[in-house]
Amino acid sequence: MSFRDWLVGTVVSTQSQTPTAKSIVLEVPGFGGSSAGQHIDVRLSAPDGYAAVRAYSLASTGPSSTIEITVDLIPDGEVSPYLVHELQEGDELELRGPLGRWFVWKPEVTAPVQLVAGGSGIVPLLAMVRAHAAAASTVQFKLLYSVRTPRDMFYASEFAALASPTFEVTYVYTRETPEGWPTPAGRVSRELLESATIPPSESPAVFVCGPTGFVESVASWLVELGHSAETVKTERFGGA
Amino acid sequence: MAVISRGFTGRPRESQPDLPPGQYLTKDFPVLSAGPTPAIDTADWSFVIKTETGKDASWNWEEFNALPKEDVTTDIHCVTRWSKLGTQWRGVSLDTLFENVESSYDYVMVHSYGGYTTNLPLDEILDGQAWIATEFEGEPLTPDHGGPARMLVPHLYFWKSAKWVRGITMQRDDNPGFWEQNGYHTNGDPWREERYW
Structure with a gap:
């Protein structure tokens, strides 16, 4: 087989x-x-x-x-x-x-990991978060997850349950925020990426997944912020 | 024997002799790449063919654009299953670039800015089968689609049409390139569905 x-x-x-x-x-x-x-x-x-x-x-x-x-x-x-x-x-x-053997995270890799998801691009990144938890890995994991509205979030309760000293999530709402959210709705910007993700000085492995436009902007900003292009892996969702 | 999917009828069947097995038509031009899109200034761009003789053939952007170009109308097929029919490109034929290249090797590795590679037999890129394209649908090729210049090998799955090309190195053996090391087929013929290995 x-x-x-x-x-x-x-x-x-x-x-x-x-x-x-x-x-x-x-x-x-x-x-x-x-x-x-x-x-x-x-x-x-x-x-x-x-x-x-x-x-x-x-x-x-x-x-x-x-x-x-x-x-x-x-x-x-x-x-x-x-x-x-x-x-x-x-x-x-x-x-x-x-x-697919490229857009893959394996628990034996020791570099910190920055995940960036747009919409349904969260799915392969969730698999990485689950693998990280299943391996009881002490590698630092951070996720930046962009959704249109709170109703569009996948696996919200699981992410909440998985939060730990080695796994942190930052949510971005592009159209509508939850009530009382401290910042207005808006897209991921270069400034937000810089403040909410693992800096290039820590040489993280970065995985970006989402619609093409999202991935194009995020990946370009990451390189501008100083991440080496070889450390940024991307996967794009599209087609019918 | 395939499992019949209860209640699945699929899209209306249209006779599509131009569509390889397992592909569907798209009018968009989806983007697929493994990492960030490199920013390439044409002032720094060059294209080099390297051989075992040590004699390189190389062109800067100005020299490259002074070469004779061809208009190519062709269908393209992505391994992720979309096909786009009748796309229009303009570029330099590999036959032109290889005119004065001497090599006894039968395979090539295509190299891109950003580190991407893909392997091909020389037979698959000569005789009017491949181009270095600089225009798509009458416009300069945009960076997300491989600009300023990309390979165009339309008879194979589109990952062989490497974006952001910078050169070709002749190789004795058919060593695998980037996607070929990461699960894709070494040949990539869409009519034989050579997707994965």
Whole structure:
């Protein structure tokens, strides 16, 4: 069995993260585990043999054959509406993986880690936070998480529960803040990045994931702030 | 035997002979890269072909733009499954760049500003199959799409069309480049679905 072979997973549970995003937990016999940050291909097949495949980041990590993805609805998409609205507990889903060996964090790496997420770009970064907690790693982890409104946040309670001396989250609300939030809604800026992230002097490994525009600005600012381009890994979400 | 996805019908089937297996059409031009977009000043830009003989062929931005350019209309296919049909590019053919290059090696490693690399057989980039493109849809190539200059090898998955190119080094063996070391196929033919290895 290789990561290139198609496997059949069974949906164990689903959970809404936001009005348009759903987490799907699957039991996948034969799945060989994954590193934090990897993704899978998901294949949907119609009765006439037509198939559509899309890649989804894994929120889960480690050796388990129980895996989790979180899918954000793309309204005119072909695959995400099915996964968010149709797929139910007990359904079978074809997938293969884990895929990708670049945008990956491994617990044996000792550099501090700065994560920067825009919207649904949080999913592979959550896998890294989970791997960090599972390994009881003492490496410093910081997450800057940008969402439009409080309702658009994924895994809010889990992030709150995982907060520790070695894991700190800064939230940024671009359209609407929670009540009583000390700063007005606004996008991530270079100044905010500078004040809320691990400085280049500590040589962090940086992972940036989100929509293209977000990733382009953040990654460019990080380099301007003095991070070496080789230490900034990016992944962009797009397409349908 | 594929599992039928209960209730899944998919998009209307259109006859798309130009679409390789497992690809879908997009009208956007998504961006995919592994790190920050490098800022490259054309005053500092150069393109160098290095061989085992030690005789390099090199061009600065002005010299490069004085070379004959070709207009190319082609389909492009990304390994992340989007394809874009009928895209328009302008650039210098690799045949032009290799005119006076002598090498007994059969493979190349393409190098980019920012450190990205990708490997190709020489056979796949000569004879009108590849260009160094400087324009997309009639405009200078923007940095996020690989400007000032990128490889264009449209018959292979688009990660082979390296952005921000700075040169080509001849290599004896087909040593893997960046994505090829990180899980992607060494050849990358979209019609054979050579995505991962």
